[in-house]
Amino acid sequence: MTEHIGQRVAALRRIRRMTQADLAREAHVSLPMVKACERGVRSPGPSTLEAIGSALGVDASRLDPSYVGTSRHVHAALPAISATIAGYEYAVDPADRPPAQLRSDIDVAVGRRLAAQYGLIAKSAPSLLGDALAHLHCASGARVREAAGLVVAAARTADAAAYKFGAHDLSARLIDVMRWAAAHSEDADLNACVAYVRAETFLAARTYRVGHLALEQALDAGPAPNTAQSTATLGALHMRTAVVAARAGSADAANNHLNEARTLASGLPEGVYLGTSFGPSSVRIHEVAVSVSLGKGHIGRALDIARDWSPGPEIPAERRSGFWIEMARARLWSGNPDGAFKCLKEARKHAPQHVREHPWVREDIGKILRLRRASADSLTSFAEWIGAV
Numbered sequence: 001m002t003e004h005i006g007q008r009v010a011a012l013r014r015i016r017r018m019t020q021a022d023l024a025r026e027a028h029v030s031l032p033m034v035k036a037c038e039r040g041v042r043s044p045g046p047s048t049l050e051a052i053g054s055a056l057g058v059d060a061s062r063l064d065p066s067y068v069g070t071s072r073h074v075h076a077a078l079p080a081i082s083a084t085i086a087g088y089e090y091a092v093d094p095a096d097r098p099p100a101q102l103r104s105d106i107d108v109a110v111g112r113r114l115a116a117q118y119g120l121i122a123k124s125a126p127s128l129l130g131d132a133l134a135h136l137h138c139a140s141g142a143r144v145r146e147a148a149g150l151v152v153a154a155a156r157t158a159d160a161a162a163y164k165f166g167a168h169d170l171s172a173r174l175i176d177v178m179r180w181a182a183a184h185s186e187d188a189d190l191n192a193c194v195a196y197v198r199a200e201t202f203l204a205a206r207t208y209r210v211g212h213l214a215l216e217q218a219l220d221a222g223p224a225p226n227t228a229q230s231t232a233t234l235g236a237l238h239m240r241t242a243v244v245a246a247r248a249g250s251a252d253a254a255n256n257h258l259n260e261a262r263t264l265a266s267g268l269p270e271g272v273y274l275g276t277s278f279g280p281s282s283v284r285i286h287e288v289a290v291s292v293s294l295g296k297g298h299i300g301r302a303l304d305i306a307r308d309w310s311p312g313p314e315i316p317a318e319r320r321s322g323f324w325i326e327m328a329r330a331r332l333w334s335g336n337p338d339g340a341f342k343c344l345k346e347a348r349k350h351a352p353q354h355v356r357e358h359p360w361v362r363e364d365i366g367k368i369l370r371l372r373r374a375s376a377d378s379l380t381s382f383a384e385w386i387g388a389v
Helices: 005-015 020-027 031-039 046-056 070-084 099-114 118-138 143-164 168-185 188-205 208-220 228-247 251-265 280-294 296-307 317-333 337-350 352-357 359-371 377-386
Strands: 271-273 276-278
Touching: 005 020, 005 031, 005 046, 020 031, 020 046, 031 046, 070 118, 070 143, 070 168, 070 352, 099 118, 099 143, 099 317, 118 143, 118 168, 118 352, 143 168, 143 188, 143 352, 168 188, 188 208, 188 228, 208 228, 228 251, 228 271, 228 276, 228 280, 251 280, 276 280, 280 296, 280 317, 296 317, 317 337, 317 352, 317 359, 337 352, 337 359, 337 377, 352 377, 359 377
Parallel strands: none
Antiparallel strands: 271 276
C-alpha cells in the first residue's frame, strides 16, 4: 500500500522522539489535526503541512512529494541572499551568534543541503551567511581558517538553493565568496572543496572544455592525500573532473579521473567530508554520470551498474536522487520509456524538490509522454507536477 502523508509525519515524529502533543505545540496546530493526519483521515493544507514540516525540521516536500510550495519560498529568499553578499569584503554588522552556535547551525544547514531541503536552507541562508562573514572579518591567527570554513559552508548551502532553482548568476557570486574566503584560509582541502563547487558554473554555462582545464589546475594545486579528509576532498574533485571531462567529450580523461577517484575511495568508508559525500558508492554513482555524460554510445556501463546495485542510505538523498535521474536518461536512450519513468518516480521518493527543479527531468518526461501515446494517469500527474505540461 502506498505510504500516506500521515505515516511519514508519524515516522519522523518518532525518530525525533516527539509525542503528538509535542508536534502539535511546535507546529502551532491542534492536537486533533495531528492525530487525524497521522491516521490518514485528514490531509493537511499547504500552510499546515509547512508548519508540521518546520516543526519536524524537514521541507514540506519530504512529507508530501506532490507539494510545490518550496519554489515560492526559495525565490522569496534569493534577494536577501543577494543583499547579504553584496559587500562581502567589508565588515559592517557584528554577528548575532557566537562561533559555537553558528557552527552548530551551519552543520544543520549542511545536512539539509545534502537532503535537498531547499526551502529550509534558503530561509536560514541570509542570517547564516551574514554571521559567518562577520566572524571571518574579525578573526585573527588560528581562528581565520575555521571562520573561512564556516563562510564556505554557509555560502555553499545558499548556493544549493540558488543553483538548483536556476539563479545561476547568484550562484556564481556565491562561489566567488567561497573562493575569497578559502583564499584567506590557506587550507588546501578547503580550496579543493571550493573548486569542486565552482564546476557548477561551467556546467550551467556548458563551457565544459574550460571547466575541464580549471579543474585540472585545481587538482594540480590540490591537497596531498595524507588524511581521510584530504583523500576524500581530492577524490571528490577527481569525480567532478571526470563528469566535466565526459561532457567535454574526453572519454580517456574522464576514465582516468574515475580510476583516480576509485583508488582514493578504496581505503575510505562512504561518508561526508567537508560537506561532500565521497567513498566507493559515490564513485560508482559517478561512473553512471560519466557514462551518461559521454552520450548514448556509452550507456551500457550505466545499465550494467544498475542491474544489480543501487545507492543505499549511506548516500545523501540528493545524490541518490541524482543517480536515478541519470539512470532514467540511460533507460530512455536504451528504448525503455517505462523503465525511465520508474527511475524518475524512484528519484522523487528520495528528493522531490531536486527532481522537480532538474532540467533533465522535464526533458525526459516530455519524451516519455511522446513515446507513450496512451499516457497513464500517473505519468500525466507527474508531468503536471514538474510543469512539463
